[in-house]
Amino acid sequence: MKNGRDPVIVGLADSALEGGRFVKQASVLGHCALVANEALKEAGLSMKDVDGLLTAGMWGVPGPGQLNTVTLGEYLGIMPMFVDGTNIGGSAFEAHVAHAAMALREGYCEVALIVYGSDQKSLRSRTLGGRPSVLNMQHETPYGMLTPVGGYAMAARRHMHEYGTKSEHLAEIAVAARKWAQLNPAATRQDDMSIDDVMDSMMISDPLHLLDCCLVTDGAGAIVMTTAERAKDLKTTPVSVKGYGESHSHWAISEMPDLAHLLPAAKAAKRAMEMAGVKHSDIDVTQIYDSFTITVLLSLEALGFCKPGEGGAFVSDGRIAPGGEFALNTSGGGLSALHPGMFGMFLLIEATRQLRGDCGARQVKGAETALVHGTGGTLSSGATVILQKGLQA
Amino acid sequence: MSYDNPLPVIDQDSAPYWEAARQGRLDIPLCADCGKHHFYPRTVCPHCFSDKLSFDTVSGRGTVHSFTISRRPAGPGFADEVPYVVALIDLQEGPRMMSRIETDDVESVQIGSSVEVIFVRATDEVTFPYFKLT
Numbered sequence: 001m002k003n004g005r006d007p008v009i010v011g012l013a014d015s016a017l018e019g020g021r022f023v024k025q026a027s028v029l030g031h032c033a034l035v036a037n038e039a040l041k042e043a044g045l046s047m048k049d050v051d052g053l054l055t056a057g058m059w060g061v062p063g064p065g066q067l068n069t070v071t072l073g074e075y076l077g078i079m080p081m082f083v084d085g086t087n088i089g090g091s092a093f094e095a096h097v098a099h100a101a102m103a104l105r106e107g108y109c110e111v112a113l114i115v116y117g118s119d120q121k122s123l124r125s126r127t128l129g130g131r132p133s134v135l136n137m138q139h140e141t142p143y144g145m146l147t148p149v150g151g152y153a154m155a156a157r158r159h160m161h162e163y164g165t166k167s168e169h170l171a172e173i174a175v176a177a178r179k180w181a182q183l184n185p186a187a188t189r190q191d192d193m194s195i196d197d198v199m200d201s202m203m204i205s206d207p208l209h210l211l212d213c214c215l216v217t218d219g220a221g222a223i224v225m226t227t228a229e230r231a232k233d234l235k236t237t238p239v240s241v242k243g244y245g246e247s248h249s250h251w252a253i254s255e256m257p258d259l260a261h262l263l264p265a266a267k268a269a270k271r272a273m274e275m276a277g278v279k280h281s282d283i284d285v286t287q288i289y290d291s292f293t294i295t296v297l298l299s300l301e302a303l304g305f306c307k308p309g310e311g312g313a314f315v316s317d318g319r320i321a322p323g324g325e326f327a328l329n330t331s332g333g334g335l336s337a338l339h340p341g342m343f344g345m346f347l348l349i350e351a352t353r354q355l356r357g358d359c360g361a362r363q364v365k366g367a368e369t370a371l372v373h374g375t376g377g378t379l380s381s382g383a384t385v386i387l388q389k390g391l392q393a
Numbered sequence: 394m395s396y397d398n399p400l401p402v403i404d405q406d407s408a409p410y411w412e413a414a415r416q417g418r419l420d421i422p423l424c425a426d427c428g429k430h431h432f433y434p435r436t437v438c439p440h441c442f443s444d445k446l447s448f449d450t451v452s453g454r455g456t457v458h459s460f461t462i463s464r465r466p467a468g469p470g471f472a473d474e475v476p477y478v479v480a481l482i483d484l485q486e487g488p489r490m491m492s493r494i495e496t497d498d499v500e501s502v503q504i505g506s507s508v509e510v511i512f513v514r515a516t517d518e519v520t521f522p523y524f525k526l527t
Contacts, residue, residue: 135402139491145463146463146467158459205462205464
């Protein structure tokens with residue numbers, strides 16, 4: 001072991017869903033606390049050990065959610081000495097892993113708990129009307145674009161214009177996700193789905209169809225990180241955090257620097273991969289935020305798995321489906337497994353499960369190295385984490 | 394007739410822009426240091442970070458950078474309008490802005506289409522710069 005303070009994921013948990021809704025009856029904070037306890041317990045730790053607390057969410061706003069780590073810390077009954085409420089959208093948890101890693105290396109905390117919960121499905125709180133018409137949004141919301149899907153639709157149309165990408169290419173991504181979901185007993189949607197089904201589904205915000213869009217579900221998840229030194233004495237198979245990066249460029253879609261290319265994702269991934277010392281060919285399993293099918297295609301290009309414009313060809317012919325050569329979004333992703341508003345937490349959980357070898361029918365054989373990439377907002381932020389099985393030399 | 398859709402919450406940065414639109418002009422900030430326009434209005438130029446900015450009346454002409462056809466309304470007030478085109482317009486002067494393209498044929502809009510501003514009154518205080526194909 002090179003450095004005893006190297007950051008390691010030692011615990012995880014997610015909540016049980018039925019039909020996309022929580023099985024247990026609890027408030028959103030109640031679900032956060034339950035998954036936190038479970039993630040700590042599997043490592044052989046308890047809430048008493050936690051001195052770092054990281055969360056992001058959409059609960060309790062306006063109100064107690066505005067100071068989300070403070071409210072969550074109160075509910076859990078802890079006084080953390082490292083806190084991070086970074087909210088850059090669904091990629092926040094990849095950024096949290098980065099920030100916890102730095103805090104652990106620095107000796108600023110010993111056990112970091114990253115938590116997310118959302119009861120949006122049970123509350124039916126997800127709206128398409130969206131963002132209050134203040135500050136930058138006064139120049140967008142009044143025009144009636146569906147948010148966030150409209151911004152993704154504009155990016156998709158731009159990519160189609162520049163590179164000839166087709167709706168069928170995007171449909172391949174949704175179909176592959178569904179096939180992975182059929183191997184994941186916890187996935188919300190497991191019914192058969194074809195490319196034609198995607199193409200024939202209701203047009204929401206042209207050119208994106210209903211089945212190009214992620215699910216709307218509840219969900220809660222937690223991850224526990226500590227140092228390599230501490231991890232040696234814990235119960236779970238450790239997964240090392242080898243590299244990380246984050247960036248963001250815009251909130252208003254009109255301010256996106258380049259609609260067909262994810263510049264923050266490219267910056268984040270380059271830094272993360274250089275830090276980890278890995279090449280694309282070293283990655284055994286990849287988890288990429290799939291808020292919409294186009295998100296995956298743009299991310300694959302920005303992360304460097306293929307050249308700009310080649311994303312459509314890259315995902316064709318079942319390459320990213322089970323049995324294909326590129327293992328992507330093996331849980332079924334946000335498109336078919338679950339999408340409780342901010343999915344980045346569940347990308348990390350699935351990657352860690354793959355590296356532990358806990359994935360049953362969907363297990364990627366011999367998976368040693370994983371890339372996790374979150375996207376937040378309207379293609380606004382990108383954050384990448386590189387994970388490796390075991391305590392790395 | 395009342396206006397049921399979201400209205401801009403006008404602030405100190407944007408007040409001159411919205412007042413100009415009310416008077417039938419498209420006025421956007423121009424930087425005296427770098428000579429570039431920007432949108433939406435800010436107090437510091439996002440190109441060179443200068444604060445030597447003033448509002449400049451621009452041509453109102455541009456091209457469609459990208460667009461989406463909303464087949465479902467973004468809130469109940471838009472229900473009568475579907476399908477409608479929300480677009481990003483590249484103004485001749487450089488900046489990109491979101492707006493609507495008024496057309497009877499939503500399928501006729503293309504990336505690269507030439508457009509020109511039109512002003513659509515919503516309330517006594519707010520007039521929106523929409524665009525039409527030219």
